[in-house]
Amino acid sequence: MFKKILIANRGEIACRVIKSAQKLGIATVAVYSDADREALHVKMADEAVHIGPAPSSQSYIVIQKIIDAIRQTGADAVHPGYGFLSENSNFAEALKAEGVAFIGPPPVAIEAMGDKITSKKIAASAGVSTVPGHMGLIEDAGEAVKIANQIGYPVMIKASAGGGGKGMRIAWNDAEAREGFQSSKNEAKSSFGDDRIFIEKFVTQPRHIEIQVLGDQHGNLLYLGERECSIQRRNQKVIEEAPSPFLDAATRKAMGEQAVALGKAVGYFSAGTVEFIVDGDRNFYFLEMNTRLQVEHPVTELITGIDLVEEMIRVAAGEKLRFAQDDVKLNGWAIESRLYAEDPYRNFLPSIGRLTRYRPPVEGKREDGTVVRNDTGVFEGGEISMYYDPMIAKLCTWAPDRLTAVEAMGRALDDFEVEGIGHNLPFLSAVMDHQRFRDGRLTTAYIAEEFPEGFLGVTPAEADAHKLAAVAALINQFTQRRGAQISGSLANHQRPVGADWVVTLGDFTLPLRVRDGADGTVVEFDDGTVLAVSSDWLPGHLHANFAVGGTSIGVKVSRSGTGWRLRWRGMDVVAHVRSPRVAELARLMPVKLPPDTSKMLLCPMPGVVTSILVKAGDEVEAGQSLATVEAMKMENVLRAERKGTVKRVAATAGESLAVDELIMEFE
Template sequence: MVSKILIANRGEIACRVIKTARKMGIATVAVYSDADANAMHVKMADEAVYIGASPSSQSYIVIDKIIEAIRQTGADAVHPGYGFLSENANFAAALQKEGVAFIGPPVGAIQAMGDKITSKKIAAEAGVSTVPGHMGLIEDADQAVKIASSIGYPVMIKASAGGGGKGMRIAWNDQEAREGFQSSKNEAKSSFGDDRIFIEKFVTQPRHIEIQVLGDKHGTTLYLGERECSIQRRNQKVIEEAPSPFLDPATRKAMGEQAVALAKAVGYHSAGTVEFIVDGDKNFYFLEMNTRLQVEHPVTELITGIDLVEQMIRVAAGEKLPFGQDEVKLNGWAIESRLYAEDPYRNFLPSIGRLTRYRPPVEGGRPDGTIVRNDTGVYEGGEISMYYDPMVAKLCAWGRDRRQAIDAMATALDDFEVEGIGHNLPFLSAVMQQSRFRDGRLTTAYIAEEFPDGFKGVELDAETARTLAAVAALVNQTLQARAVQISGTIGNHRRIVGSDWVVRLGETDVALTLANQGEGFRVSFADGEEIGATTDFVPGATHAKFNLEGVQIGVKIDVVGSAVRLRWRGFDLRVSVRSPHVAQLARLMPVKLPPDMSKMLLCPMPGVVTSITVGIGDVVEAGQTLAVIEAMKMENVLRAERQGIVKRILPTPGQSLSVDELIMEFE
């Protein structure tokens, strides 16, 4: 067994590896850049070594710096996590030359599967079903358009060395093929140092389902079931689950056996993932093999009870797998929601800043038998940097069946508090309530189809309005009671908290009466409906539990002046609780209109200007590219919303911009 593991990574995956190593009694070494000097993985590890400047190109993906850190600390094994050097054959070879165990597959397997073109050829030879496409490299945009036209639109333009959604574009016509080729090439060069591109047919109505494989060095290779990863945005997975609600046992077995056949064809050992695209008739096609631990591995661990990191370490140490294929059982259902530092109300653009509040739900078993797990690498007071992937945490929930797992996830999201950055918690909560998701009717186009105009929040229905009105009234009652205690009597009169209220939620008014019954309250609505209600809310609390007629919910609360901000199940509402008389007067107040920003292009996220494609005096058309901003390793193309004439341009390529900084103005 190895004695000291250096984790050549950062963030939540570094913390994840440290947890298992600690459980196994193995010492750990963290590496860190300038941006990560105070990171959680640095604090958790037994030792930490500084490896350079914040950009990963100057730290985490510099092989020589990792090797030097190994020499300094005497580590005898390296776990690469995912991303960075995890699928770099040169890195694995350098460790082999150094006499250090690589906690991953052999060099040959990384080389064979790391190139998307080569991997498809090997897969076809191994009897694995593959997607039609052009297997050769593509030299320029003209050739890309020609090939895409011959295959037939839509097509997927992909980086040969890609992964994690980087360097991928879907093209539906010649123009998109031309633009997508260049953007994919640029992202591939920036993310992987390899700008080779290929094109394949894009399967419509597809599901993204992957098989987890695990092999040892003694000839045993197994599959550990599948993961459904269809809910994606820009080819980046957002919500995953295991097993898939779509597969039947026969299809699962066929996919698993093909995945194992591919792994054996390249002499694979350690944990790996074979990704498939599956159409509506359960036909499946090989996409790629990730020769590393996947981001979404926790859901497989939750339904199999197998610690994949532990097995990777044991395989690297030469041990045999302690179980066979017949012993792999799928138990229950697990859901993973990726918490990203991105603003769903701004088309999911990246967000950076300090986590002024970061309070995940309590991990472990719940009274109803469900389990909550949160893999994270941040803490309250820490910063989300612009240099790395925007993922903050992976929240997982396990239940006996899919419906219970979804409900457990919804509750956990309600209990997750994050402030200081834009984040996608409201979006994740909203998805958990959608009937299409709960029914398992998923495709990789789910987000585009369900949110065609982006995420604008959740529309308030009558039932939710009553629920949140009752919550707001209880919060107001607690605050008013505290104010009375502080102010005491005025003259000979003691202030009394009223019982009749009008709760304003957006444009909706809910009239109710709140009666104190000693151990709780009775909430009476205008139509005669009554519910019993209790809460543990106290002034200053930012989260509280509310029991409404036997149903317990968790709501995030912020007192904002005379109003209360409530967040629950994707709703984010500024709520006012007023007496009937004050509510009547409030309706007469004029509404302040927002300023007209229609003639300005503002930077939607912190990032670096990579190009400005127009000049002062140019006439631009709706949809025309104006500028490209790079943020968190992704290119973001900014387009004109309408026709106009460019009046002035402020930044130049290479300049860093903050959120809402002016880029250009139109006449």
């Protein structure tokens, strides 16, 4: 077994690898850039080596710097995690030449499967079902349009190298094919240093289902079931689960056997994933093989009980697999929610800054038998940088069945406290309560179809509004009585606290009466609804559990002006609790209007302006591309919302802008 493993990565996956290495009694080495000097993976490792400036192109993906760190520390093995150098065959060869073990597959398999064009040819030869498409290289946008017409729209334009949703665009017509080709090419070059592009047919109503494979260096290769990864945004997975709610046993077996056949065709060993697109009739087509550990590997670990990182280490050390295909049993259901530093209220644009509060839910087995797991690489007080992937954490839940796992995830998200940056917790919570998701009726178009105008938050239904109003009434009663006691002790006269109140919450105005009950506070609404409510909340607590009408809910609570901001299950509302007379007067107050920015193009996220496509005096049409901004390795095209004339361009290509900084004005 190895004595010391260097992790050629950062963030949560570096922390994840360190945990398995520690379990095996193996020393670990972290590498870090300027931006990661105080990162969690650096603190967790036994040793840490600085490898350069913040941009990954000057640190994490510079092979020689990793080799230098290996020599400096005497590491005898390297785990690459995912991304960065994990699917770089040159890196694997360099380690081999150095006499250091690569904890991953053989270089020949990385090279064959890392190139999507080559991998599809190998898959077809191995008898694996593939999607129709053009597997040759495409020189320019004109050729891309011609090929797209030959295949038939819609088509998927994809980078030959890399993954993670980078360098991918769907085109439904010639204009989108032309623009998508250039954007994919730019992203591919920026992310992978390889701008080769190919085109394939886009399968409508598709599900993204992948098979986890695991093999050793002695010819044993097996599959560990599937993962459903259909909840995606911009081809980036957001929520995954295992197993899939769609597959039957026969399809699972067929997909698994084809995945193993493909692996054997390239002499594969270690952990890997074969991705398929599956249509509504359970026809499946090979997409690509990821020759590395997947981001979503925890859900497979939770339903199989197999530590994939540990098995990768053992395989790299020359050990045989300790189990056979018949030993692999799928137990229960697991869900993974990717917590991203992306603001769902601003079309999921990246957000950076300091985590002023970071309190994940308690991990481990709960009283109801469900399990919570949180893979993370950040900590309270740490910084979310613009240089890397926006992932904060991967929150996972396990339960004996799917709906219980979904319920456990909803509660775990309620209990997850993150402040200081924009993040997608409200969106993840909304999905868990969405009926289509709960029914398992998923496709890769789920987000686009269910949230066509973007995520605008969850509007409380009447029953939920009553629950939150009861929470607000309890908080108000507590603070009113506390204030009365304090003032009474000073003035030797305690003022009475009223029982009648009006709660305004979104579009709801709910008159109610508060009284003491046998087991706590009782809230009686004028419409006849009666809810008993109790809690351990105290002033200053930003999260508390409330028992409302016999149901326990976790609510985030904070002051907002004269009201209380309450966040629960994707709802984010301000509840004002007023006396009937004050409520009557409040209705007469004018509403403050937001400033008019309709004639401005503002930078929607912190990032670098990569191009300005118009100049002062130009007339633009609705939907026309105006500028591109790159942030967290993704290129974002900014378009005109309406027809107009450019009055002034305030930004230049190459300039770094903050969120809402002016790019251009219109007449």
